[in-house]
Amino acid sequence: MAERSASSREVILGSKGIRRNAQIPIIVDVLAAAGVAMAAAKGFEADDVIGTLAARADGPVEVVTGDRDLFQLVDDARGVRILYIARGVGKLEVVDEAAVSKRYQIPGRGYAAFAALRGDPSDGLPGVPGVGEKTAAALVRAFGSIEGMLTAIDAGHGGWPAGSRAKLVAARKYLEAVLPVVRVASDAPVVGTDGELPARPPDPAALAALDERWELGGSLGRMMSALAVKPG
Secondary structure, eight states: OOBOOSOHHHHHHTHHHHHHHHHHHHHHHHHHHHTOOOOOOTTBOHHHHHHHHHHHOSSOEEEEESOGGGGGGOBTTTTEEEEEOTTOGGGOEEEOHHHHHHHHSSOTTOHHHHHHHHOBGGGTBOOOTTOOHHHHHHHHHHHSSHHHHHHHHHHTOOOOOTTHHHHHHHTHHHHHHHHHHHSOOSOOOOOOOOOOSSSSOOOHHHHHHHHHHHTOTHHHHHHHHHHHOOOO
């Protein structure tokens, strides 16, 4: 769990990011009552907390998420992979560098630049006008990163897919603003947690009160059922 103050992300996403932040105190109260361990970093989003914990890990990491932004964390050498659940846990997809390359025709760790260029409506990213998936992939293969593309523009380098250089020049302010939005931090000041679930016994009375106040319904029931499952 994490928070972020007014930033370039809110400039790009508009009220969407603000609405998300308004839900955070409720989520924190529910998780605390459920006894779930939490980690945070003031001024950073949950993606950044996850990225930082993944970077700190000594062994393999599996990130369970429905957020494609976290595809940029895949690292075969370190054993970091994504368990992608956007279509439900029953249709879970294991995403590693090879999976990213196969799906998007880009280097396995190039997803952040790809998403910034192509756009991602599910995350409020408008993308560069006129740049679709194929052109975005070609740009990432040619230049590697948004910084590499901007450097190539300034240096007058060639090798651009047809018509793409002018589009990136026109969208330069967006590209400069989107960098901190799409890139997941690996060095956020996250307070350490051992990740044990639950961290302490749940508080049934507090959970019941929160359920009644916010009408959490089946969502709360499914979470508590998942926490009750013991590994092995």
